[in-house]
Amino acid sequence: MGIEIYRLRRQYGAFVALDDVSLTIGDGEFVAVLGPSGSGKTSLLRILAGLDQPDAGSVYRDGQDLLALDARRRGVGLVFQHYALFPHMTVAQNVAFGLRVRPWRLRPKAAVIKAGVEHLLRQVELEGFADRYPSQLSGGQRQRVALARALAIEPRLLLLDEPFGALDAQVRVNLRRWLREFHRSLGITTLFVTHDQDEALEMADRVVVMNRGRIEQIGTPEQIYRQPATPFASRFIARGQSLPGEVRGQHLHVFGHAWRMENFVADDAHEITVHVRPEDIALAPVQSDGVKAQLLNLRHVAGTVRASLRVENREEPLEAEWNERDWARHAATAGDTVDIHLLALTVFATDEEGRIQARSTVHPPHASFPVAVGPWRRVEA
Numbered sequence: 001m002g003i004e005i006y007r008l009r010r011q012y013g014a015f016v017a018l019d020d021v022s023l024t025i026g027d028g029e030f031v032a033v034l035g036p037s038g039s040g041k042t043s044l045l046r047i048l049a050g051l052d053q054p055d056a057g058s059v060y061r062d063g064q065d066l067l068a069l070d071a072r073r074r075g076v077g078l079v080f081q082h083y084a085l086f087p088h089m090t091v092a093q094n095v096a097f098g099l100r101v102r103p104w105r106l107r108p109k110a111a112v113i114k115a116g117v118e119h120l121l122r123q124v125e126l127e128g129f130a131d132r133y134p135s136q137l138s139g140g141q142r143q144r145v146a147l148a149r150a151l152a153i154e155p156r157l158l159l160l161d162e163p164f165g166a167l168d169a170q171v172r173v174n175l176r177r178w179l180r181e182f183h184r185s186l187g188i189t190t191l192f193v194t195h196d197q198d199e200a201l202e203m204a205d206r207v208v209v210m211n212r213g214r215i216e217q218i219g220t221p222e223q224i225y226r227q228p229a230t231p232f233a234s235r236f237i238a239r240g241q242s243l244p245g246e247v248r249g250q251h252l253h254v255f256g257h258a259w260r261m262e263n264f265v266a267d268d269a270h271e272i273t274v275h276v277r278p279e280d281i282a283l284a285p286v287q288s289d290g291v292k293a294q295l296l297n298l299r300h301v302a303g304t305v306r307a308s309l310r311v312e313n314r315e316e317p318l319e320a321e322w323n324e325r326d327w328a329r330h331a332a333t334a335g336d337t338v339d340i341h342l343l344a345l346t347v348f349a350t351d352e353e354g355r356i357q358a359r360s361t362v363h364p365p366h367a368s369f370p371v372a373v374g375p376w377r378r379v380e381a
Ligand SMILES: Nc1ncnc2c1ncn2[C@@H]1O[C@H](COP(=O)(O)OP(=O)(O)OP(=O)(O)O)[C@@H](O)[C@H]1O
Pocket: 012, 015, 016, 017, 035, 036, 037, 038, 039, 040, 041, 042, 043, 044, 195
């Protein structure tokens, strides 16, 4: 049954940090809460951990009212960005702390604690580190100790708030993979808060996209990438960039091309937003019927080529991403005028209140590339 979060609201003065947040987390699921700074991620976590109470809403776990339980009795393991290890305690003492703070009736005997600590340190691959102090560990090792300490209470729910936020990029990537595998082997229901898209998409079974205290979309990484529910989700997850476009009748008009759209109902009252992702802007042979663009600059980044392009009717440059091979075939350099093809566009129609009325992914007919994204569809808000 898992955890059912229903219509949570948290207000600080006049500021609404969580606005009508509902979410169900399955047993053993790994869910990432992804959003920009200030979107309400930590506020949600604090409520689940029992560090804060909502102004409205409920949280049930297997039918039990979680909000009515004292924090210590919720069976929640917590890991924060900044290592909250006790500097004057050894690694073993830090991990044992999780067991020692249990209510006395549930507190194990010293020998059991010792064996438990050894087992946990093996699990987080830190055998042999038991007698070190936190200052004698690397950042990544400290976070693994923090995780072992959180796991010591055998939590039913693991809450991780930017646990790798303070670590350098390579350590982050390694720990991500490690944690993903670790979760697979333990299967503890986990909520992972991050503002890092790659981290969320790479690790989570499902991603919750938050913005300004509201959930914009919940879905698997693939669903959110392929079918962003809102312009915000498209921008934030798939780096969607807006293009000047109009829907007239059954056609979408962008850069002088018209594409037929089926099952997309938008009348004049609807505002249209058209997005394109960097990887859906392809370099086309010159003299094709593509869109003319001026290549402003190129950056070579680990096997991909990132390009900034100036196109008509768009003030900001468009960002495109090509693989090295595709780029090398055209050998375009900064300053050249190139032809581009748009391989997929996402179109949103919103009403006056900004509610999404229709959404569709279209593949322009002139794209000569095989495209795998599914049929056009209309989605109710
Ligand atoms: N105790 C508080 N009093 C007043 N405002 C608060 C309080 N706690 C949080 N807020 C505000 O609520 C909003 C959401 O904060 P929250 O910490 O949940 O965001 P977040 O998504 O976790 O951001 P970050 O990624 O920066 O940690 C922020 O604008 C923050 O300033």
